[in-house]
Amino acid sequence: MPEGTITVNYSGAVNAALWRCLAELPETLLYGEDVAKPGGVHGVTRGLWKEFGDRVFDTPISESAILGSAVGAAMMGRRPIVEIMWADFFLVALDQMVNQAANIRYVSGGRLTAPLVVRTQQGNSLGACAQHSQNLEAFFCHTPGLRVAMPSTPQDAYDIMVSAVHCDDPVVVIDNRTLYFGEKQEIVTDRPPAAIGGSHVRRTGPGATMVTWGAITHRVIEAADRLAANGTPVTVIETPWLNPFDTDAVLESVAKTGGRLAVVHEANTTAGFGAEVVVRAAEAGVLRQPPVRIGVPDTRIPAAPELAAALIPGTERIAAEVAGLVATG
């Protein structure tokens, strides 16, 4: 293994990033439900409590206190990294994010800051119920003052966590639990923390630009590969950072791909962040064809896997809809 690299799956990458931040930044704290002694319900924080002692601890099932104490500790110079076990559980404590964390810097004219990171995970997985399946990134994107990221690869999971912890704004990093135990990959771990933001071009082709983030990126890439195999290659831009969002990269690409844009996310369509991306492209005047939005229809998420599968965009549906877009003009 080359120096400065490790071979890990997604959860191992998050663990390594947390390890690095706790080691390099003595002002960091890590806490949440089951994160310390048990090492997290998904095992992501395993070993950190042993290594870092009382800076890593378990909390009661008290999301308001978890988030609110992170805000207060951050105002006083700590860099808390806290976990909300499921994004759905954010909803019992949103006040601390929206009314509190997001306002600290603004109202104090920058004299106070709230440099905290909230780690969470979301989305549907086999048989998950309606209260454990939602994709809530748009809530946070709609809140000025918060930063939002949704990685999909071990390298991004690592880099984004390191950048988020170093960032002086409150950052929400949203994983998808179906990614945690994916295949191991070699990732680079010795780069200095990057500034937040940016995007990746995952595939190139003139047919259209597909913009996506989070776990569904993998399906989008599969769909793009199918389209390429059928002779219509398209461009895939993954935007793991939603705030700040790499608007320029998207606009440039749309202009180069015939003004054809498709956005794909697992969240439901109405007022999803994809709508924002489409509007930015429309405002910039780069659209030459009606854009395509692919997401879950506006419904609750059922538990039965067959029912959920009928709602959550799969590779097939994504490829078909984008093929239709490529065929326009």
Added chain:
Amino acid sequence: MREQLMADLRAMWRIRAFEEKTQALCGSGDVRGSVHLCIGQEAGPVGAAEAFTDGDALFATYRGHGWAIARGVPLEPLFGELLGRASGVNGGRGGSAYLSAPEYGFLGENSIVGAGTPMAVGAALAGRHDGSSRLAAVVFGEGAMNQGAVHEAMNFAAMMALPVLFICENNRWSELTLTRDMVRNPSLTDRPKALGIPAIRIDGNDPATVRETILDFAEAAREDGGPAFVELTTQRLVGHYVGDAQQYRTREELAEDRRQEPIARAAAALAEAGVAAAEIDAVRAAAWAEVEQAAAAALAASPADVSTVREHVYA
């Protein structure tokens, strides 16, 4: 006493067999997704059931199969729900952790810790305005005591003197963390007491104690309309969810839990009272026969109907 205990054993075995069958169906891949079993906690629902009548409202958690069964929901549509069948109580929409059967006064499980408590307060509030003497009951784990909504709900019910039974099933564990490590004052009943709510901690592994206590409290709540809080000490003999390896628990603890669990205790008490082993065993066999039949029927039913997946989002 002997007749009652036999009846309780029967009722507890129905729940136990349902849960063990569910566990097997998870293993075979027929039930998919996360499932939380109440194996070891059967005395609570069985003891409490008598206190409820038609029109009462019961709210439970993801660990609520036993409460649904005790409330009278038939086993086949419950299995159907877990299996994602069209015949399930929610047609596959709810699943193991979020099922409901309002026809039986079972207003639903909940997968958000503590969230059922304010809803139960509302059910009792509705009863004040609809002329019913509805009793609302809400079941939650001891870990939920650290959730803000639970405190808000308790005080709200106390302030309005609403007939709400707060039933706290204390199995000691908040998922993978010991709840006693997450509090400074281990007496959970001190909290409702501080809000002016009568509260008691009882042996939640003895259906008779549960029955007596809940009946008393229910009657009092219906009469003068105030809430009450009952903490049932109990244990889960299985993981937090199916598949939880429970590395956080010691062998000694599990062994002690197996000694305390309600079915073993009831069987031992019956044996001591002179009931023949064969008679006790027949209770188990009968429960399993019923459960196997219900599961087989549910397995044979057609899967959830995809054409309906977008129905019922709005009026």
